[in-house]
Amino acid sequence: MALYENQNKQEIDPKRILERHLIGLHDIQEDIKDQRLSSQMAQAGMRGHGLNQHASSESRHQFAKAANQYADRLDAHEQSDAKMYASILAVLPNTIDALHKLRGGWKNAPKDYNSTMSMIRFNDTLSEIITSHPTIQPKTLIEIVRAATQSYGYNMSIVSEMEQQTFAALRGIKHERAFEAVLYYLPEGYKVYETTDEEDKHGADFLVQCPNRVLVSVDVKSSPESAERATVNDEVYLERHQNAKRYPHLAIFSGFTDNDFDPQSPWQPGQEAILRELPRIQAALLEKSTDKHSRILERV
Numbered sequence: 001m002a003l004y005e006n007q008n009k010q011e012i013d014p015k016r017i018l019e020r021h022l023i024g025l026h027d028i029q030e031d032i033k034d035q036r037l038s039s040q041m042a043q044a045g046m047r048g049h050g051l052n053q054h055a056s057s058e059s060r061h062q063f064a065k066a067a068n069q070y071a072d073r074l075d076a077h078e079q080s081d082a083k084m085y086a087s088i089l090a091v092l093p094n095t096i097d098a099l100h101k102l103r104g105g106w107k108n109a110p111k112d113y114n115s116t117m118s119m120i121r122f123n124d125t126l127s128e129i130i131t132s133h134p135t136i137q138p139k140t141l142i143e144i145v146r147a148a149t150q151s152y153g154y155n156m157s158i159v160s161e162m163e164q165q166t167f168a169a170l171r172g173i174k175h176e177r178a179f180e181a182v183l184y185y186l187p188e189g190y191k192v193y194e195t196t197d198e199e200d201k202h203g204a205d206f207l208v209q210c211p212n213r214v215l216v217s218v219d220v221k222s223s224p225e226s227a228e229r230a231t232v233n234d235e236v237y238l239e240r241h242q243n244a245k246r247y248p249h250l251a252i253f254s255g256f257t258d259n260d261f262d263p264q265s266p267w268q269p270g271q272e273a274i275l276r277e278l279p280r281i282q283a284a285l286l287e288k289s290t291d292k293h294s295r296i297l298e299r300v
Contacts, residue, residue, distance in 0.1 A: 011212045060093040094118040175222040175254040214289035217247040227253040250288040
């Protein structure tokens with residue numbers, strides 16, 4: 001289906017301090033625990049606002065499952081802080097397990113499908129939170145993830161690892177959203193589609209149909225260097241799989257810098273910056289749609 005739909009998004013007060021979020025996170029943990037039997041809590045190693053350092057992996061996953069059920073019970077259209085906290089708690093154990101299995105670059109381990117999908121779900125959770133809270137600051141989300149990780153009883157090495165992973169994920173989300181803002185301005189003849197989980201797993205952030213009907217898979221990068229590395233890797237892949245039936249793949253730097261974002265709107269670049277990048281991105285899409293590997297494939 002087409003990607004773009006107008007939605008009403010609830011704003012939150014950008015002056016709301018971080019402590020408010022951390023208190024709310026603790027409150028949600030207490031609500032989740034209150035809905036479980038005390039014997040289950042004892043078995044899970046619960047204490048205070050979280051699990052203790054001796055909690056088992058099974059206990060952490062049990063609590064994550066309860067957090068997911070808690071989030072699901074909230075109104076589907078409710079963009080509350082409670083849903084945000086519960087959603088983060090729900091994905092953390094699987095995310096941390098996946099990081100350990102896919103250390104060294106999770107997209108380079110396609111055989112471990114479940115772990116790859118766990119990482120995608122973590123990124124999707126952060127993206128959904130940003131959609132619901134468009135003025136929330138990256139540092140606030142990182143601190144919430146840090147506190148949630150600590151509440152599970154993980155050691156400081158894993159807490160630090162999740163901070164770094166969250167920072168990288170949010171940087172990627174920021175550049176993807178900025179790139180998406182440019183796609184809104186493409187002229188008639190272009191269509192933009194959502195990607196499937198399977199396409200996302202292979203690095204596709206967007207699928208763009210160009211006027212010549214060729215679909216281009218777009219992998220948005222946060223720096224020119226990472227775009228160049230991805231392009232080289234793709235060329236190596238094509239040399240090894242010359243008959244691969246796939247969309248032409250464009251790895252491209254979004255073109256935006258931190259100066260292009262207002263501090264009060266940290267996920268949306270200004271219109272001047274969007275229009276600055278439009279000609280470059282449009283030209284790159286057209287060039288990729290006509291290279292030697294391009295072909296017309298129907299959207300499935």
